[in-house]
Amino acid sequence: MTVAVSTLDDLAETLRSHPSIRSKLGIAQAVQALGLTQASEGRPGDDAAPLPRAEGGFDVIAGEGFIPGFVSDDAWFAGWCAMMVNLSDIAAMGGRAVALVDQVWAPDAATAQPLMQGLRDASAAYGVPIVGGHTNFAAKELSIAASVFGRAKRLITSFDAAPGDTLIAAIDHRGSYRNFDNFCAALEAPGPRLRGDLEILPTLAEDGLVHAGKDISQGGIVGTALMLAECSGVGMTLDLDAVTPPAGVALDRWLRSFPSFGFLLATTPENANATCQRFAQRGIEAAAIGTVTPGSAITLHQSGAETLFWDHAAHPYLDLGVTDA
CATH class of the missing domain: 3.30.1330.10 (PurM-like, N-terminal domain)
Structure with missing residues (x-):
């Protein structure tokens, strides 16, 4: 699927204004009420x-x-x-x-x-x-x-994505939408497969292949990329030509979907292929869909077109910065 520049701009605006992505703005209000920053114990902003x-x-x-x-x-x-x-x-x-x-x-x-x-x-x-x-x-x-x-034993964090890293989206496509934008690939899977699939992540960390990432949550691929970028203090480019939704799923819905098994991971370029292979061995789609860049802009690229999705320095998303005491 290819789009003109104006259509890519429309896609970015549609995603920015979608309730599933904007709902994460409530995190900033909660952490401020609790007096927390990303420097607090437990590092708010991480998945756990x-x-x-x-x-x-x-x-x-x-x-x-x-x-x-x-x-x-x-x-x-x-x-x-x-x-x-x-x-x-x-x-x-x-x-x-x-x-x-x-x-x-x-x-x-x-x-x-x-x-x-x-x-x-x-x-x-x-x-x-x-x-x-x-x-x-x-x-x-x-x-x-x-x-x-x-x-x-060894962490994958939201705070360690660095310029030059490759962004990998690993998502199990063997499912369907259950309700809302929840794409579930777990209900028909046998228990041993579910347990083995989750085991990929700690082994990637322990083998030193992945150092940063998040699970793809309610904000979808784009919202999760924004959260990861803001926590790490970096920008990101997302190559929409490299994002392949399941058959019959529109790209805009897939970019905001909440998959039952989905992770956005940052690796060094030399570890990207080995990381993708770990998922492929278990029948899970994994591909490089972008790069980590200096700055604070999350941009969308497709067929030579480019548009800004969000700049977290200008408009904080989680707003977990370290504040003055």
């Missing part, structure tokens, strides 16, 4: 909080909450996602999940049952135990949040 262990390595902690509309639309899937997206955050840090705790609110136990069944099914598939949490069966509506604990 890394806490150094005295004996070496890191504990990593992540958590997710879900909007009521998502939960009411598909309670079982919301329960599954409470496990799935948390495990993705741990893997994105180069970690392996150990256990999960949940927080469930519902009018009664019967209303909560599909959601809890989704949690149980995901726990069995991914091999990560649910070890407790908090439950309230006297709430007005069904909702869920969950937190996961893991460990990492």
Whole structure:
């Protein structure tokens, strides 16, 4: 698919204004209210909080909450996602999940049952135990949040992408849209495959092939690139000619989609092919889709055309800069 310059400009504006991408602007309000910056303990801005262990390595902690509309639309899937997206955050840090705790609110136990069944099914598939949490069966509506604990020997971080790095998008295309822009490739996959696919990330970190990255979250490829660039204090160019959506999926939707298995990773150019090969060996699409540049601009390139998507120096996205004491 090729586009004229004006159409590429329109695509950038459509992405900038989309609710899934703009929703991340709320992070800045939250960290400011808590008095946090990227220099705070646990380095807010990463996919999970890394806490150094005295004996070496890191504990990593992540958590997710879900909007009521998502939960009411598909309670079982919301329960599954409470496990799935948390495990993705741990893997994105180069970690392996150990256990999960949940927080469930519902009018009664019967209303909560599909959601809890989704949690149980995901726990069995991914091999990560649910070890407790908090439950309230006297709430007005069904909702869920969950937190996961893991460990990492060597980190993949949001803060270490450097000019000259190659950007790799690794996304499992063996799925379909479940609801909203959630592209799920996990529900039909056997548990051993799901566990083996997540294992790619810590092994990439431990083998020194990948040093920076994030899981592709609600902001999609472009929003995730923006978050990674801002945390690392760099710019990025995204080559849209190198982005291949699954069959029948429009490029603009794919660029903002939330895949069940998707990571944007920064490697040195000499490690890019080896990194892509690790995913290809497991049937996962992985390709170099851009480069890390000096500056603060995230630009989109296609068929010789170029346009600005976002400049995080002019318009902070996460706004996690170190502030004056």
